[in-house]
Amino acid sequence: MPPRASTTPGRDVPVEPPLVRARGLLVGYGLPVCPAVDLSVQPGEVLAVVGANGTGKSTLLRTLLGHLEPVGGAAEVLGAPVDPRAAQMRAAVAQDLGEEAFFPYLTAREHLLLTCYGHGVPGPGEVVDALLEEFGLHERADASPGALSSGQRRRLLLAAALARPRSLLVLDEPEQRLDVGMRNHLVERLVAERQAGGGILLATHDPRVVAGAATAVLHISESEVRTLDPDDGATAVASL
Numbered sequence: 001m002p003p004r005a006s007t008t009p010g011r012d013v014p015v016e017p018p019l020v021r022a023r024g025l026l027v028g029y030g031l032p033v034c035p036a037v038d039l040s041v042q043p044g045e046v047l048a049v050v051g052a053n054g055t056g057k058s059t060l061l062r063t064l065l066g067h068l069e070p071v072g073g074a075a076e077v078l079g080a081p082v083d084p085r086a087a088q089m090r091a092a093v094a095q096d097l098g099e100e101a102f103f104p105y106l107t108a109r110e111h112l113l114l115t116c117y118g119h120g121v122p123g124p125g126e127v128v129d130a131l132l133e134e135f136g137l138h139e140r141a142d143a144s145p146g147a148l149s150s151g152q153r154r155r156l157l158l159a160a161a162l163a164r165p166r167s168l169l170v171l172d173e174p175e176q177r178l179d180v181g182m183r184n185h186l187v188e189r190l191v192a193e194r195q196a197g198g199g200i201l202l203a204t205h206d207p208r209v210v211a212g213a214a215t216a217v218l219h220i221s222e223s224e225v226r227t228l229d230p231d232d233g234a235t236a237v238a239s240l
């Protein structure tokens with residue numbers, strides 16, 4: 001029996017279906033890349049997936065988002081089988097996997113506006129201005145992605161994920177390419193998201209993200225998948 005990564009220990013009957021749930025989930029490319037995973041994320045929880053390079057963290061996130069078919073087991077979002085085309089899943093899940101799929105001729109501001117328009121966000125101009133300011137992009141708002149630095153493009157990806165309504169935020173190593181100040185802000189932002197009732201599933205190599213924002217940790221290695229508390233998880237990340 002694989003270890004259970006429920007982020008609600010002792011809570012036998014959740015009132016709502018979890019935002020995301022995996023049961024005996026095997027992920028990989030024809031063959032599994034890691035042992036079976038059991039997990040769930042409820043509103044207000046942040047599950048950090050940690051492990052050494054190549055242990056399957058990104059593969060797990062991509063499978064839970066429906067970008068990859070499971071090799072075995074089951075995954076659900078809001079109680080329904082994972083289907084990235086389903087309206088419920090599209091409306092509920094915001095994601096930043098670090099993949100840069102920018103339109104080369106749209107500015108940073110226009111990318112964020114497009115996201116707002118696509119999700120019917122009220123007051124898109126104000127929302128976008130606030131995000132540009134928050135992520136330190138206001139002075140580069142009219143630059144195209146190709147004219148932004150690597151860290152600025154990462155900030156733009158994060159801002160785009162936060163520009164739209166969501167119940168679940170899925171992030172793959174969101175700390176990558178961010179300076180220390182923005183990493184600190186990221187932790188604050190994740191905590192605010194959790195406190196507002198959002199759920200977060202993220203993969204990270206940053207012990208500060210784990211210690212500062214996670215409510216539970218899923219540690220993946222070649223031989224086992226373990227659930228850790230955030231302090232032990234941060235220690236484990238720091239020693240990888």
Ligand SMILES: Nc1ncnc2c1ncn2[C@@H]1O[C@H](COP(=O)(O)OP(=O)(O)OP(=O)(O)O)[C@@H](O)[C@H]1O
Nearest residue numbers: 028029033051052053054055056057058059060203
């Ligand atoms: N498209 C692919 N086809 C086949 N194997 C792949 C593919 N993408 C990744 N892999 C392999 O699957 C395993 C898990 O990769 P994955 O990217 O999920 O690891 P990770 O834990 O996210 O690593 P990192 O910490 O380096 O980001 C690795 O051995 C990797 O080489």
